[in-house]
Amino acid sequence: MAALTGFAERRPLGDNAKAWALNAPAMVVIALLVAYPIGYSFYVSLQKNNLKRPRAKRFIGFDNYTSLLSDHAFLNAVKVSALFVVVVLGLTVVLALILALVLNERFRGRGLLLSLALLPWAMPGVVNGLMWRTIFDAKTGALNGLLQQLGLIDSYHAWLTSGTGAFLFTALAQVWNTLPFSVIILLAGLSTIPSELYDAATVDRAGAWRRFTEVTVPWLLHPLLIVLILETMNAFRAFDTIYVLTGGGPGDATTTIALLDVQTVLTFTDFGLGSAYAWVITAITLLISVGYIGLLYRKGNFEV
Amino acid sequence: MAEVRLEGVTKSFGGKVAVDNLNLTVEDQEFLTLVGPSGCGKSTTLRMICGLERATEGHIFFDGKPVSWLPANKRDVSMVFQSYALYPHKTVRQNIGFALKMMRVPKATISEQVLQAARTLDIEDLLDRKPRELSGGQRQRVALGRAIVRDAGAYLLDEPLSNLDAQLRVLMRAEIKRLHVDVARTFIYVTHDQVEAMTMSDRIAVMRDGVVQQCATPEEIYERPANRFVAAFMGSPPMNFVTGELADADGTRTFRSPALTVPLTGPTPPATSPDDRRVVLGIRPEDVTLSAAPVAGHHPGKVFVVEPLGPDVLVTVRIEGELIKARVPTPFRLGHDSTVYVGFNPNRLHLFAAADGTALHAPEREEHS
Amino acid sequence: MAEVRLEGVTKSFGGKVAVDNLNLTVEDQEFLTLVGPSGCGKSTTLRMICGLERATEGHIFFDGKPVSWLPANKRDVSMVFQSYALYPHKTVRQNIGFALKMMRVPKATISEQVLQAARTLDIEDLLDRKPRELSGGQRQRVALGRAIVRDAGAYLLDEPLSNLDAQLRVLMRAEIKRLHVDVARTFIYVTHDQVEAMTMSDRIAVMRDGVVQQCATPEEIYERPANRFVAAFMGSPPMNFVTGELADADGTRTFRSPALTVPLTGPTPPATSPDDRRVVLGIRPEDVTLSAAPVAGHHPGKVFVVEPLGPDVLVTVRIEGELIKARVPTPFRLGHDSTVYVGFNPNRLHLFAAADGTALHAPEREEHS
Amino acid sequence: MSTVVNVPLRYRIPWKKIVLYLLAVGFALYLVLPFYWIVAMSFMHEVDAISVPPHWVPTHPTLENYLGFVRPNTAQELVGGRAVSETPYSLRNSLVVATATAVLNLALATFAAYSFSRLKFRGSQVLLVLYLLTRMVPGIAIIIPFYLLMRSFGLLDTYLALILSYTTFALPITIWILKDFFRSVPRELEEAARVDRCGWFRTMWTVFLPVAAPGLVAAAVFAFMTAWNEFMFALFLTSTKAAKTIPVVAANFATDFNTQFTVMAAAGVLAVVPPLVLALLFQRKLVQGMAAGSVKG
Amino acid sequence: SNDSSSGGGSGDGSVKFEGWDYEAALVQQNLDRFTKTSNVKVNYTPITSAQYVQKVVAEFTGGGGPDALYVYDDSLAAWVEGDYLQPLDGMAGVDEVYDAIYPGNAQAMTYDGKRYGLPYYTDATCLTYNAGILAQAGISKPPASLEELEAQALKIKSAGLLEYPIGLPAQLSDTWWSWVWALLFGSGGNMFDDQQNPIMNTSDTVTKDVFAWLQQAATKSKVIDPASLQLLPVPVDNAMKANRYAYTIGARYASRDYNDPAKSKAAGKIRMGLVPSLDGKEHGTVSNTRMYGLAKDTEVKDNAFKLLTYLGGYDSDKQPYTAKFWFLQRGLGFAYKAMVNDPTITAALKKFADPKVYTHLAEIAKPRNVLGVPWYTEFETEMHKVVQGVLSNQTQPSAAVASLAQSAETLKKKYS
Numbered sequence A: 001m002a003a004l005t006g007f008a009e010r011r012p013l014g015d016n017a018k019a020w021a022l023n024a025p026a027m028v029v030i031a032l033l034v035a036y037p038i039g040y041s042f043y044v045s046l047q048k049n050n051l052k053r054p055r056a057k058r059f060i061g062f063d064n065y066t067s068l069l070s071d072h073a074f075l076n077a078v079k080v081s082a083l084f085v086v087v088v089l090g091l092t093v094v095l096a097l098i099l100a101l102v103l104n105e106r107f108r109g110r111g112l113l114l115s116l117a118l119l120p121w122a123m124p125g126v127v128n129g130l131m132w133r134t135i136f137d138a139k140t141g142a143l144n145g146l147l148q149q150l151g152l153i154d155s156y157h158a159w160l161t162s163g164t165g166a167f168l169f170t171a172l173a174q175v176w177n178t179l180p181f182s183v184i185i186l187l188a189g190l191s192t193i194p195s196e197l198y199d200a201a202t203v204d205r206a207g208a209w210r211r212f213t214e215v216t217v218p219w220l221l222h223p224l225l226i227v228l229i230l231e232t233m234n235a236f237r238a239f240d241t242i243y244v245l246t247g248g249g250p251g252d253a254t255t256t257i258a259l260l261d262v263q264t265v266l267t268f269t270d271f272g273l274g275s276a277y278a279w280v281i282t283a284i285t286l287l288i289s290v291g292y293i294g295l296l297y298r299k300g301n302f303e304v
Numbered sequence B, C: 001m002a003e004v005r006l007e008g009v010t011k012s013f014g015g016k017v018a019v020d021n022l023n024l025t026v027e028d029q030e031f032l033t034l035v036g037p038s039g040c041g042k043s044t045t046l047r048m049i050c051g052l053e054r055a056t057e058g059h060i061f062f063d064g065k066p067v068s069w070l071p072a073n074k075r076d077v078s079m080v081f082q083s084y085a086l087y088p089h090k091t092v093r094q095n096i097g098f099a100l101k102m103m104r105v106p107k108a109t110i111s112e113q114v115l116q117a118a119r120t121l122d123i124e125d126l127l128d129r130k131p132r133e134l135s136g137g138q139r140q141r142v143a144l145g146r147a148i149v150r151d152a153g154a155y156l157l158d159e160p161l162s163n164l165d166a167q168l169r170v171l172m173r174a175e176i177k178r179l180h181v182d183v184a185r186t187f188i189y190v191t192h193d194q195v196e197a198m199t200m201s202d203r204i205a206v207m208r209d210g211v212v213q214q215c216a217t218p219e220e221i222y223e224r225p226a227n228r229f230v231a232a233f234m235g236s237p238p239m240n241f242v243t244g245e246l247a248d249a250d251g252t253r254t255f256r257s258p259a260l261t262v263p264l265t266g267p268t269p270p271a272t273s274p275d276d277r278r279v280v281l282g283i284r285p286e287d288v289t290l291s292a293a294p295v296a297g298h299h300p301g302k303v304f305v306v307e308p309l310g311p312d313v314l315v316t317v318r319i320e321g322e323l324i325k326a327r328v329p330t331p332f333r334l335g336h337d338s339t340v341y342v343g344f345n346p347n348r349l350h351l352f353a354a355a356d357g358t359a360l361h362a363p364e365r366e367e368h369s
Numbered sequence D: 001m002s003t004v005v006n007v008p009l010r011y012r013i014p015w016k017k018i019v020l021y022l023l024a025v026g027f028a029l030y031l032v033l034p035f036y037w038i039v040a041m042s043f044m045h046e047v048d049a050i051s052v053p054p055h056w057v058p059t060h061p062t063l064e065n066y067l068g069f070v071r072p073n074t075a076q077e078l079v080g081g082r083a084v085s086e087t088p089y090s091l092r093n094s095l096v097v098a099t100a101t102a103v104l105n106l107a108l109a110t111f112a113a114y115s116f117s118r119l120k121f122r123g124s125q126v127l128l129v130l131y132l133l134t135r136m137v138p139g140i141a142i143i144i145p146f147y148l149l150m151r152s153f154g155l156l157d158t159y160l161a162l163i164l165s166y167t168t169f170a171l172p173i174t175i176w177i178l179k180d181f182f183r184s185v186p187r188e189l190e191e192a193a194r195v196d197r198c199g200w201f202r203t204m205w206t207v208f209l210p211v212a213a214p215g216l217v218a219a220a221v222f223a224f225m226t227a228w229n230e231f232m233f234a235l236f237l238t239s240t241k242a243a244k245t246i247p248v249v250a251a252n253f254a255t256d257f258n259t260q261f262t263v264m265a266a267a268g269v270l271a272v273v274p275p276l277v278l279a280l281l282f283q284r285k286l287v288q289g290m291a292a293g294s295v296k297g
Numbered sequence E: 001s002n003d004s005s006s007g008g009g010s011g012d013g014s015v016k017f018e019g020w021d022y023e024a025a026l027v028q029q030n031l032d033r034f035t036k037t038s039n040v041k042v043n044y045t046p047i048t049s050a051q052y053v054q055k056v057v058a059e060f061t062g063g064g065g066p067d068a069l070y071v072y073d074d075s076l077a078a079w080v081e082g083d084y085l086q087p088l089d090g091m092a093g094v095d096e097v098y099d100a101i102y103p104g105n106a107q108a109m110t111y112d113g114k115r116y117g118l119p120y121y122t123d124a125t126c127l128t129y130n131a132g133i134l135a136q137a138g139i140s141k142p143p144a145s146l147e148e149l150e151a152q153a154l155k156i157k158s159a160g161l162l163e164y165p166i167g168l169p170a171q172l173s174d175t176w177w178s179w180v181w182a183l184l185f186g187s188g189g190n191m192f193d194d195q196q197n198p199i200m201n202t203s204d205t206v207t208k209d210v211f212a213w214l215q216q217a218a219t220k221s222k223v224i225d226p227a228s229l230q231l232l233p234v235p236v237d238n239a240m241k242a243n244r245y246a247y248t249i250g251a252r253y254a255s256r257d258y259n260d261p262a263k264s265k266a267a268g269k270i271r272m273g274l275v276p277s278l279d280g281k282e283h284g285t286v287s288n289t290r291m292y293g294l295a296k297d298t299e300v301k302d303n304a305f306k307l308l309t310y311l312g313g314y315d316s317d318k319q320p321y322t323a324k325f326w327f328l329q330r331g332l333g334f335a336y337k338a339m340v341n342d343p344t345i346t347a348a349l350k351k352f353a354d355p356k357v358y359t360h361l362a363e364i365a366k367p368r369n370v371l372g373v374p375w376y377t378e379f380e381t382e383m384h385k386v387v388q389g390v391l392s393n394q395t396q397p398s399a400a401v402a403s404l405a406q407s408a409e410t411l412k413k414k415y416s
């Protein structure tokens, strides 16, 4: 048999080589454009580096990171962020799933609703922030006006002045904003499910709920995985909305790590510490993402 | 559950009518087989019965109760899909056990029943594979397993054996029949295999372009087809047809065509108008006899094609432009173009109106054993 | 292109061997049919020939040239997928014409050829539909159309007719045969339909568990099966098998089992060891004769099951615990439990070694015509 | 037949439809009400916009806020006059950048995603996580080095700088999105195309990608939107109307000293319109089923 | 392109000029005039104000900075330390300018003894009140002391005119809270001594007392709007214009809008007053200064300086042309002492404020003395949070000052 390989034609690439070749363009672009910035930012995170004191710049190893452990603001921000992620993620995923399921049905006005579902996405962050500010405004806000006209409140409230209020309303605004991404991904995921599977499940006496858990969910695990990862990432980095609505207040109630990070880098121009914050965010989201992957990837990994 | 009744059921897909004013009653515990050419509406009919497709018109009743508005999961029917529709994300075991799980059968019972079904279907060692890793026939067996493992009021099986080899098919056929007897429920079965249809069914409904042509016992269908379409459709190789007209010669009714003259016995319809006289004579290949030597009343012809079918030989004979197929026992020793004498069993002749193909005359019912 | 040769081809799916050291040569312009039980590796073999699956071991040659590393699109083969694999986003017309378009055939030619193929397949009026709007059989015909419309070096057809009705199947069979003659290319055909296999093929390869059991002409396979498996597999209803041993009684070789004693004629293998003496007698149902009155040398038995098959009747007779099937012409007039006398055509007896099933004795080759 | 019609058929209340429509309306309100407020404001005078109780429908409707964008004279009168004059350009810039980003992204991601959905190769999972990792470092940490990089390429204030940066943002996620959709394209389709004599590229183009269209559209929407509403990088990488995108310009309506709510609202409405129109055009693709009727089993 | 080298001139002597995007169209208009008269081309880029500092920092770090630019007084120290700016000492006309402006402004533009800017605009913080509402409640004079302010507010409140008469912008933001500093300076207090050591919890009790008053007014007498915690300056302005607050503390500049009938329902009723103090006798306030600065690495120093002079200094008529331009166009506060005597200026000023009060405020205003420390921004941010705690009764004044002192010490250590 060995002789045969002698006159075999040019061997095509093996799966390994093919895969790397296919990944090459993406890897080159990414490496070219972000490898340096990412590496640089990590390097900076090992420095004492405040632009206000450029002459004091020096390499300090992991001091920025160790200092975080005793950094009150940071520890509090981690707590706030974690809570924010949980609330926003929970709401987003549930709402997005319901909306995607609705959109996956046939009914009049579906196209319109789908376009509306994309609307919050298309709104530039600044406009979005201002929109929510005018809505939640204590003096002239639309929410106050609406609730009062509906007779639900007697007088205008300052929704964002209590810690919990600020937190919840900020989260609501954030959810409105990040909903479209999840909806689109889940909806596209839904559209890949062959309808005959639902037929089969219906005949197998599965009601709507069981069809959902037994057919829809397994098929949605991977799209859900993306949604979870990205929404976690987004919620951890939520900045625009929070900044415009509360600036992180009252007190520390809505100061998330992202807010702290942006403030540290841009307002305090402390690049060293800011980069360390950024890498902590990276590490946390990476850890959570790997957790999601470990939880969902294999379960949803089947071929049709 | 039990009796399935379709009343005036019509289904059209955007103008194209797939099932046309169907009236059909499947008795309790009956085994009804739907046959018909590809695209005649068999699957659509099953899908309507099972509730996956809503009839454009007409209504469906289970045991006299209308179910048109009942969703499929409440209809208590089990179905094998023509396209299998296996759950790609579940293992074979989970696929088969799914309906049981939905019916809240205890886990232990499920795994036992699944195992038993898998044993029956000879897919016991595939239980932990995903459908993706199965061969065509294996997938089909999983689909079958999914339907038969559970208890249902009616079983709808859409070509459940088409991708299986003959051996397995025979076994599976027996299993399905046994299940039918065991559970004593209504079965509606779609198949293209005539042997299957003939051997398994209490009744056969022959469909064509969404319309039921005849619904009767297998013998009836085979022996006394309601029209030329049914006669042609059932039986393989199909019945021979010769177009000609009725004539009264020498006091006996005779069929006459350019090639053939066949005397008819028994009651034949009175032929009044010339149109009525235009008829088609039908005779099944196994009712055609061939002899090498001339026989009285036999027609001389030439051997055209000889096809061995294993136990029999299918011989096509040319008689003045008409091609007549005869099925004769092996061995057949005449070669191409040899002259052969063709005889028609006079008790097995069929007559159909040339105009619309309705049966005018069929052989007397025979008593078996 | 032409001769397809497989040398020591093995395919395993993660440990599970689907095709095992396959050596097979399909001659130029030959029509080879692959048959075998579900899951025996037929589709896998086709897929390897076609280049969709890489052999784990061994090599494939087209006209003597190794093609193991050639991708499917360069192999110049055409294939009907068992699962159809229609392009869901293209109309039937585009599906059928796709390969032609890829081969840069002029538009006008394409549409003409597509139309002609569609006519052949009787799907002319479905040309502008999408696959999801078709019935199962219609989809299968589109899949077939896609493969036959184009010119290719070899045509691989994986159960292309399984979902068609008998009539259409007969027509399609003829069309495929005609195509084979017209294009004069190599055809490799997978089917579960024995009639198809018997009537269409130049040679039939019978597979089992990834191993070819016998590869020979249809007659050879039917009349002189290489082993018990092939004998059992080909022929429906299958051959009767009775396990027993060889004995020399009264100077003649005799087969003896608790139920039966059958004298053997013709040369039989010398039985030296006791193991060698353990044999299985095989006889096809059509070589079993039944008579109501006692006949010398016939075995008395009781009628167990009577199954009408249309032209014939399949009668299962019980002879002291052995069940023997006989296929006899209609009408058969004995009822259940009646005594019947069973005779075996002495010229049509098969003998297989009990140990491994290899054929020891087969009927002499008969001359047809 | 008349008897058939008279059979008392139990008609069921279509709960499903009712729930569906209720949910649809609920979501529509939730999605549209906040935005409606912006729209309403954009047709109001500043004074009406902050009135108590709010006017849900503009009492003295005006087009002034919009006309400013086309009539620079009125614009001069307004706070943020320069931003007003830049708005039309920025819309064009945003469209170009977002579209290019979407296209470039799909082009690059398709290859990579294909490898993850079809090929078994060592390191695939690690590579997937690595892709994600590049996206997990917050933009704030890399914006300065990225700015430096773009500056050294001489790309500041060009479309290309934005397109490249957004591509790197969107690429990892696009790969993740696409790999899932590719996975649900039946392998047999691809095989059929290969047998029909298509090379890999043709197979992708003529069979694979059309079947995976919903996923492609979803990924394209994602990339488009990422580029459409990104603010920080756009701010740093652009400085003139040659490349400024709409978020950067819209931000100019809100200064420390004054905020022209109504003009800003108008700009916001304008910013939302192009993606919305695109969405309306493509929504069919997004919800079309993928491979119905193509394979048996 | 425009970033070929650091300093950024494109070879034809044109000046790359950057500023935050306030009234960019007007700026351009003014620059066009400069180009016409001086023949120096100016390449002007307005930058979103919220990100102005960050972007300029990025540009200087990356080496693509402007030649001339706007500078906030609170960025000055950092930008000097960062080597972005060069001192103007000794350049033509600089001393003249510094002599002609209010000392507070001069101080704000000086770092480490060197002068780095020419004034763009300045403002002092004042008490702004709605005389109409006061009159309705029977009050004729603005309050001089905080006690009085609270009493007046209570009167308005009990008259049922307003639920919360006082509004303050107290949402967290990265700009400074002038009203806190104004209240401290108004009572002669300070948080830091001249060596930038925290004194708010030691030698100087004003901070604590002011905090105590704030807490009292916000949570006991409830005259300060609790919604303040979510208000930025703009909504406060809107409320003032809508007659929904009787008092606020903010920039003088805002009164122009408040009294503009086209924009405000309170037009004509808004008055400017001195910041009430603890004892009602002493008065002071805080000022801020925006200036024009010169980049250190500029390659077109002469032209850039010409531009600086045009914008922030005297023109050939010895007139601060641009400063006047801004005041007349938009009412931006000016640093030049003499400008208030200009009849056109006075006329314009009279439309929204009492020139005497306006000028007096400018004279008594002084800049924050901690602007020069590197940790000022961090401290300011921390201070906002603490004051929020005071206003919402979560932090007691004594604890508040202690925590501020603590923060200051920590920050100091961090930057040492």
Ligand SMILES: Nc1ncnc2c1ncn2[C@@H]1O[C@H](COP(=O)(O)OP(=O)(O)OP(=O)(O)O)[C@@H](O)[C@H]1O
Binding pocket: B132, B133, B134, B135, B136, B137, B138, B163, C013, C016, C017, C018, C036, C037, C038, C039, C040, C041, C042, C043, C044, C045, C082
């Ligand atoms: N992807 C796969 N992974 C694991 N096993 C596989 C895979 N594909 C096929 N097999 C196994 O290989 C064997 C041969 O499969 P193949 O499809 O060739 O059978 P076949 O002869 O075509 O059967 P059928 O008549 O049922 O179509 C089967 O036992 C099947 O279960």
Ligand SMILES: Nc1ncnc2c1ncn2[C@@H]1O[C@H](COP(=O)(O)OP(=O)(O)OP(=O)(O)O)[C@@H](O)[C@H]1O
Binding pocket: B013, B016, B017, B018, B036, B037, B038, B039, B040, B041, B042, B043, B044, B045, B082, C132, C133, C134, C135, C136, C137, C138, C163
């Ligand atoms: N979704 C659809 N849209 C349009 N026409 C359809 C659709 N589904 C089925 N049809 C048509 O309806 C007719 C009946 O289809 P059906 O599937 O019931 O046929 P069938 O009898 O099961 O055929 P087969 O034996 O080929 O499976 C066919 O002509 C088919 O083309």
Ligand SMILES: [Mg+2]
Binding pocket: B042, B043, B044, B082, B158, C135, C136, C137
């Ligand atoms: Mg069908």
Ligand SMILES: [Mg+2]
Binding pocket: B135, B136, B137, C042, C043, C044, C082, C158
């Ligand atoms: Mg197969």
